[in-house]
Amino acid sequence: MGTLRDLQFALQLKIEELRQRDTLIDELELELDTKDELIRRLQEELDRYRASVVLPGPSVANAACSAQGDKDLGRANRKLIMSESVTSDLTSFPPKMCDKSQECQEVIQAAFLKSDLLKNLDEDEARAVAAVMYLAIVHHGCRVIQEGSGGSQAYVLEEGRLDVTKDGHKLLTIKPGEVFGEVALLYDCPQVYSVTAQLECKLWVIDRRCYHTLMMQRSQERLTRRSQLIGSVPSLLSLPNDVIMKMSDLMEEAHYTEGDSIIAQGASGDTFYIINKGQVEVTERKAGDEEQMLLSTLSEGQWFGEKALWGEDVRTVNVIAASDVTCLHINRETFRDLICGSQDIQENISHTDESEVKDAASLSSSTLSDFHIISSLGSGEFGHVDLVQLKSDVKICYAMRVLKKTALLHRGLQEHALAERNILMEARCPFLVRLLKTFRDAEFLYMLTEACLHGDVYSLLREKGRLDESSAKFYTACVTQALAFLHSQNVVYRDIKPENVLVDERGYAKLVGSRSLKKVEVGKKTYTFCGSPGYMAPEVILKKGHSVSADFWSLGILLFELLTGRLPFSGAEPMRILSETMHGIDHVDFPKAISKSACVLIKKLCRHNPSERLGSLRNGAKDIQKHKWFEGFDWDGLSRGTLNPPLPPNVKEALHSSSACGDYAGGAAEMCTIWQDF
Template sequence: MEKQLEELKQQLEKQCMINQELQRQNKDLEQRLQEKEKLLQELDSQYHDLDFPSQSSHDIDPEVRKSRAAVIASEPIPETLEIKCMRVKKNASETNLIVKAIQKNDFLSRLDDEQTAMMVDLLAVSSFKPGEDVIKEGTEGDSMYIVAAGELVVTQAGRNLRSLTTGDVFGELAILYNCKRTATVKAKTAVRLWSMERQTYRTIITNKSKKKREQLMGFLKTSHTLKDLNNVQLSKIIDSMEEVKYQDKDVIVREGAEANTFYIILKGEVLVTKNVNGHQKQIRRMGKGEHFGEQALIREVLRTATCSADGPVTCFSIDKEVFEETIPIEHLELFDDSKVLQEAQAPEKTNPSSTLRFKDLVPVQYQEGRYQGDPVTLGVGGFGRVELVTTLNHGKYYAMKRVSKKHIVAKRQEEHMLFEKKILKATQCDFIVGLHASFKNSRYIYMVMEFCVGGEIWTKLKEVGRFDEPIAVFCTSCVVEAYAYLHKKNIMYRDLKPENLMLDVKGYVKLVDFGFAKELVRGEKTYSFVGTPEYMAPEIIKNQGHDFAVDFWSLGVLIYELLVGSPPFSSSEPQKIYAKILDGVPKYPPYMSEAAKSIVSKLCRPRPGQRLGNTKNGIKDVRNHRWFGSMNWHKLRVGQLDAPTVRLIRKGPCYINFDRFPVDQTKAEEEFSGWDREF
């Protein structure tokens, strides 16, 4: 008996040892899984910045956008832009090679003939010896290259990706914005390259856009019909006009036909003829800057003459229907959005001076799970972290945004940061997150904001795949109200996406993160390259100058992503995203309603002046679209609607609706330049 007990005891001890070993292995596996998860997240975020096409020629759209959108902060552009680089003369074969390279590139092929010619003119030349690095993985880039001669090798993390030879373009994302290089490009043989820096490229595009705009403004001011319009209204007309090209002898308008289009000649000459006894008699010849058909904009008329192209002609045109949407004919006055907002505009409350003190704020800690005891992080972005804090007596929760001052200075975002604080401090809108207090020290600036317990719309969308239409309608309606408030104050938002929409305790949606917002005088344009690639409007990508219309474009993209699970223009490679945006043809899945397709297509019109929300009735047209047919706007504004989003909010600890992030032990460097004096 004793012997049996001893054997049993030994077996139990052996089993305990095996169990302990298994537990140790499990812990080891869990740790390795966590490390792999972290690595995958890092790779995922890098994936957005890839500026080399994959070897596969097939671009398969993902069903859903799985990773958070990469953001691009605008770089300040000097008021007067000058091209400083030396012009390098190119012979005919070199010019031909460069033009072909530009034409076969997904992004650059969208440049017009004049912009292409300017690029050819301003490309600089450089040479590299075999073994020399042209681009180094991980470094920040500001130049794009076209291979003039020789062969290069592209590697990533030491692995060969592809070869580059004569006529290949690489690094082109760097001329749009400051991005980290995701691969190394090394000269395999002696190499000669054509190159261009970002500042030169932006100067070419911006100067051309400004010049063309000023020119069109001058042309419009010579029109008798339009002479009483102000610059804001003329700017709206330019935004609605289309560029049209005609070949020699093409008839642009025919005598006797119904007139419905107004034309301005940009290039070439137009012959005006009349039918006299069965023969065409030439009346006059028109050239650059002259216009015809203006009567067609304001009354029912028939064409009194035939206008045809004498050689190639380029015109800018606007038809009557679009013109009437842009300018109310009866009183020639730009829409006044205040009339739209009067119905439920409560008197503005002033922000009470905060009694919060920095020393009274304490971090909230995770109560369970692998981060138990760590401070709760609600979100992590390119410019800092948002942490959950409470007051010492646990009276109320707050979301505290903490940003490294050194990082702000390095990325030249001081003005944006100060403007974000200014907006939030002055804002009293139920659809925009509230700012309670702001603090600073030598390392960080802190913004203590309202805590939205329901979490990000992004997280909810990833959990369910795509939203039912009533939820999408409700979320978008909240954004429309936030837009109405901001646009009335002449503020563009410019960073709409599910990651920047939060749910409060009632399930109402609030706009957060105003780092890219900008104040703009109506009728003016701004030329910065800013936003999230999938949500950017075509005019930002083309550097044509943009205004409030970009917010309506992104509203269309948001509606699509909420209903489908991924944006209408998406790809793993940013330059392909931009190419798709410029093509501007979303593919609608069969389950999408006709009303949803209609509102997306009207918000995502390539010409900003034709976009829903940006025509003469302003945001009222968005509210009146049939997709919002079930929405009671008054009840929404006063918070009397039951939000369908409530069912997305989980019950549990106050942080249960947020993704979990490990604690950040690193400390930012100190920064003493004093830019935050007024913060």
């Protein structure tokens, strides 16, 4: 009995100790939350400071960009960025290898590690980029980069010294072994600093087109190689092509050195392996034997552990690396998520809306001169938007997007404008702003759409600071429905952000048309650098190739911003934002304003591996709809339009304007589907 009392007393002591620890943990968590909030405020102050003051750092581009001093830098960073397209025919522009010593190769690759962008290249990619960089000798006093000019090249300084200046003031000095100008590898951005040689300099150079082509080539080679390896496994031959392509993305690489144990006999296993490089030995130890018996040697292209994908598997053999080995592997849970689920992965979304197709007959015979301009709704880089109505029917208002042909041609975006037109003319979805008709004349393209006069979600965020969970859930659900429809048509949106989410007269949210829209075949990828900083997925930034999975990343970022009023990845210049994005969502501190289930949803949408993101697996958008955060949400009511929106729509003043601004000139023809006919 004395022993029992001692044990009970010891137990009580332990319980009290645990209670005190829990209390201490609660106090520390509260203190941590307070410090997190302080850090967030200080970071915002620092970003504002960086917008006007130069902060020297290891990245020349970042330091110089910080000196830009844009009064509305945050808004500018939210604009759509789109680089020129790279031909998918890699034979038409093969990157040329340039001879260089091993020492030069090492200098270049070491410099990459100092770059926020290039340090994310894998070993093979870094070696390939270094191999195609060519030598340039710059004499004392010569300019390498001119402030205000366009940029398309990145540089590594091997010998010499360069000064970075802005507005005639020296910012810093570039020394040998440093890289600069790398943001120009992503898109054509005006240079915000000048770089001048102070000594004769030896530079290694790569241009944007070569970099894009090389990255696309490496990505396609990797996908083709992986697909071939998967297709050679007899038990996987029956899988559809799109599943094989997704499995290619999902398989991870693991590296082993000689003698490493990959599989142990008698252990339970759930992982399947394909040998990409090297050899492994398969051995078995019989009961009562001390020595292991060599059963076989497997080489590149062979596989082991496939039974683990289909059920519980107790390993019956050992697999040991016979040399340096690289294996592709996938576990049972990931594989089952990939192949299981409904064949009809898209939600049954109504593709027609009676209010959107009213008076279709009158529109079908209308010309541009039949429309009356009520007022201007806004302007942008490529034109403006007018609020219009038919002269014969003043009850219905429309929006007319007026785009300058020369502006589109200058930026090489004519094909993107055509793609947007062709995609939206066929789209019938109540969660997309409907494109009703198009016109053209000698100077402009005209796109007639339904008018959503109740503002955009970005304006709502600026007004309220952040949205409550009910409102965020409703708007996120609307965007999810739009994406489910677009993805069912093999279309990727690529520019999800609050500015592109408009509110209609019912209070429902709709995605507006964008030149970022693109059709991507099942199992294929696109490589254009496209999107808005802060919303771009890592694979878009790194030129790994992307598809509809990139939209689910952006959906997660949208949800984060709706709930907090800020982006998870921020900075005073685009390169800083892109760098933060590549670090990933797991490095972001989530504020207490976001519930646990919302945090889980955001992190699942923003998985670094595109094929692991919620929405990218076999069930598609249904996996998002069934997530715990949406528990109890009336998806059917949303699709039917019977669900009440959380916020009443607020009509813009433009709708109440009674004075007409004017009419369009006559003679405009309906917009063609071939750019040359414009």
